[in-house]
Ligand SMILES: *[C@@H]1O[C@H](CO)[C@@H](O)[C@H](O)[C@H]1NC(C)=O
């Protein structure tokens with residue numbers, strides 16, 4: 001120890017008296033960032049362990065402690081950082097109960113609604129700090145009614161029940177998690193007339209023969225907690241930031257907005273779900289409604305058991321804290337490359353989200369080391385650690401709303417990591433101008449699960465050619481950046497879904513046993529995340545390729561052809577604008593190619609031209625937004641990527657068109673089909689705007 005300290009002093013001394021590091025070209029630093037000597041899985045593991053000592057739900061003292069940890073770590077890496085606080089309406093449970101009354105002589109079943117600790121659980125002492133299982137923003141109240149089983153609670157599941165004459169009106173819907181967002185499950189139950197909803201974890205989707213701590217699967221008492229709010233941001237400040245003392249709408253107005261359910265709901269474990277399912281009478285459910293191996297026969301009800309559900313929650317204006325760290329750009333300080341991840345967790349959050357937080361800190365640590373070697377980014381790099389994501393992306397939405405104009409004029413890209421690691425296998429979703437950059441970065445990082453190939457190789461062989469998803473859903477903090485203000489965005493991670501999701505068992509033990517035993521997957525995610533950020537921050541010309549965007553638009557428009565169901569409709573305006581866009585993309589690519597290959601003329605040497613080309617590349621994504629936004633959901637301004645009403649999970653393009661088609665299919669009136677055509681025109685117009693922006697031309 002003493003020797004190491006002394007050696008450190010000598011090297012500081014020599015660097016002062018001899019030489020400061022000579023600046024090297026960016027590629028030198030980019031390789032260094034990815035080198036073995038820069039990567040540190042032990043440091044990542046240490047950060048994760050520290051961040052997940054206690055359950056840290058948004059608004060809790062433990063989450064403020066975690067914020068202080070992120071702030072001091074970033075600061076110790078020489079990154080000036082601060083807290084951007086908001087005051088958001090969050091809900092917490094006050095009391096809950098669930099009873100199943102059975103025909104005599106069977107006694108009623110009162111469920112404990114408690115997640116159990118296990119022998120040797122290192123978190124036993126803090127298990128009492130875990131918030132009782134609940135649905136955030138659930139309606140307070142009681143619901144009593146016969147139990148009816150509704151499979152995954154999709155619109156088609158309720159329709160199937162109606163078709164066989166099972167009336168859900170006044171019943172308590174018993175639904176399993178898995179296919180759609182839980183907020184949509186409860187909304188669908190409400191629309192069908194249910195008095196309440198009980199949402200259980202089915203062993204079929206989350207369980208195994210053995211479970212945590214012996215295996216990766218959800219234990220019998222494990223419960224998936226989560227929000228049932230269906231919009232984004234603080235519900236009481238729609239469209240504006242939740243600063244202290246700001247204007248707010250009332251709880252009644254929130255209820256009228258249709259974005260929170262008006263019937264109570266509770267999440268329950270697979271043990272409780274199984275007990276309810278085994279009490280169910282009525283007709284045997286179809287094969288695809290049945291449980292997994294070893295489960296008893298599922299029947300749909302109604303009853304004979306009567307469920308009595310009580311939930312009392314409180315809504316509290318609570319301080320939340322985003323941590324923002326800034327490395328100022330040396331040449332273009334007013335251009336931002338933004339890395340974001342949330343910190344708040346339903347319980348310990350080792351997978352969701354702090355695997356991502358540990359990677360954020362790893363990227364910051366490696367950049368600190370680069371700076372000690374003389375690296376200065378061309379553009380500004382922001383590290384954002386969001387709060388209250390789990391409640392409805394609140395921290396990121398409020399920050400984007402508060403800084404809207406600055407971000408809309410300066411943000412180059414937003415790079416999100418929510419769950420960094422839940423297992424093996426790389427996955428990413430992005431706006432298409434980033435595709436090529438993501439592929440190139442994945443080619444530079446070795447697969448932590450197979451040392452003889454790169455992440456790109458495994459990704460390409462497992463998905464049939466490096467498949468990149470799109471950001472049409474609103475499942476994480478990229479939503480405000482892309483869907484509200486039109487900033488190019490990507491979402492990165494390894495592993496996909498995992499069984500202990502949002503339960504008390506998402507802890508450091510689960511991660512180090514099953515998610516990433518060596519923390520090498522974390523290191524790989526940090527490598528890709530950081531290298532994409534470095535290329536965006538340092539490239540003289542932004543590494544965007546809009547030809548991929550044009551291909552993607554063309555593909556999505558072709559898919560629409562099969563959907564256009566009325567002879568009066570035409571897609572011609574859309575194909576015409578996509579053609580303009582394609583030409584504009586080829587044009588700017590040529591312009592850049594010529595400049596890079598030799599004719600780097602005085603015009604380009606003068607930074608003005610570089611800046612002008614980069615602005616076109618940056619602003620083209622903004623052009624896909626429209627001031628009016630989507631119909632009836634005007635917060636969503638992006639007309640290519642946003643959630644469609646009738647496809648909450650979906651990452652289809654053109655949500656406005658799909659919503660209008662869905663409506664017209666039901667109404668089948670001339671006006672409803674004209675409304676579809678109007679949406680087609682709107683999309684065509686934003687694509688033309690983007691084409692003009694890429695060209696940098698006035699008409
Ligand atoms: C379902 O039951 C409710 C009352 O329990 C009744 O008002 C409603 O008409 C029924 N719906 C159908 C489709 O039978």
Ligand SMILES: *[C@@H]1O[C@H](CO)[C@@H](O)[C@H](O)[C@H]1NC(C)=O
Nearest residue numbers: 449450451452453454457458
């Ligand atoms: C690891 O990569 C090599 C080379 O690409 C490949 O042949 C092999 O099948 C891979 N192994 C596994 C377990 O995927």
Ligand SMILES: *[C@@H]1O[C@H](CO)[C@@H](O)[C@H](O)[C@H]1NC(C)=O
Nearest residue numbers: 041042045046517518519520
């Ligand atoms: C880091 O990786 C090395 C192997 O590369 C491994 O020996 C070590 O245990 C890992 N550290 C942690 C905390 O898992």
Ligand SMILES: *[C@@H]1O[C@H](CO)[C@@H](O)[C@H](O)[C@H]1NC(C)=O
Nearest residue numbers: 436545546547548551589593
């Ligand atoms: C852009 O991407 C297209 C394919 O999507 C590719 O053919 C082209 O070479 C790329 N252009 C540049 C300048 O990278």
Ligand SMILES: *[C@@H]1O[C@H](CO)[C@@H](O)[C@H](O)[C@H]1NC(C)=O
Nearest residue numbers: 565566665666667668669670
């Ligand atoms: C919709 O209305 C048109 C007439 O306007 C009719 O030809 C068509 O069959 C209708 N389609 C459906 C599905 O009802």
